[in-house]
Amino acid sequence: MFRGSFTLTLDDKGRLALPARYRDRLLSENQGQLICTIDLHDPCLLLFPLAEWEEIEEKLQSLSSLNPQERRLQRILLGNATECDMDKSGRILLPAFLRQHASLGKNIRLVGQLNKFEIWDETTWQDRLAADIELEQAQAGSVELSERLQDFVL
Amino acid sequence: MFRGSFTLTLDDKGRLALPARYRDRLLSENQGQLICTIDLHDPCLLLFPLAEWEEIEEKLQSLSSLNPQERRLQRILLGNATECDMDKSGRILLPAFLRQHASLGKNIRLVGQLNKFEIWDETTWQDRLAADIELEQAQAGSVELSERLQDFVL
DNA sequence: CACAATTACCCACTTATCCCCACAATGAGA
């Protein structure tokens, strides 16, 4: 599972070197095959090992292509799901349209989220993180928690 | 299965070069035979490998030709289904009436959707994607999710 | 049967991708 965050740089060719600690695992378990797609709600990209992505694909497949909302989900997620294979030096090439969507500059933040990574522009990430913490503290006690969060213990 | 999107160009002769990564598979599994038809709800074309299309055809055949809605579906899909074989350099020729229906210009976006591709004009695709994402974000939390989507976890 | 129009094949050019090597930065061990 992935956790923690890494500051990386995107070079002029759009390549991103994944942290060395994950390379062996990604190679042995998924032949270095990764899927990168866009996030629905935030200006970042999602990076899945192929095996993880295929589970999502199965769920997507079971959605109705006649229901507009479900079709939309299929189209956004699947339509942007790009196969990004690691090259022999552990780098992946992010296509321009994905970089654009997340406004990726040179400085990148790679964030581990268990079964996937999130790819953020460094400054976007910083801003969002600050805003999220602020929101969380401001809401403390005042906003109703969802059922699942009621039982959440750290 | 097909996924991800590819920016391609339609040349003056109406030819579209499919991504090299799929050509071998399409040749060995379907002798390079593809079926292109129009989409029911969106201004794009659908491109099926022959084997996939034949499954659709069976379903269409089982519909009643007396029920107006079902008859309409048959007429639209079947009536526009065009055989598009790959030539020896991996290109297919899109007939003019199909190009017109999807308002295809020079810049094309080929979008993988599991068992088929969607063929969009690049700007139409961009606009639609932006609108879809906006809709998705605006609805977040406010609109009732279908049962299937409740359990959807990325 | 001849002609025009369309389609397919072929070759050439441009662009993008991948592999490789080199260097810089970092951290570990002697």
Place this chain on the structure above:
DNA sequence: TCTCATTGTGGGGATAAGTGGGTAATTGTG
């Protein structure tokens, strides 16, 4: 502190992919 190994970064160059256009073959039509 020095050396060595590992990781991250940058860029040249071979190779493949995408694109455009000429020409031959095929099809359909009068």
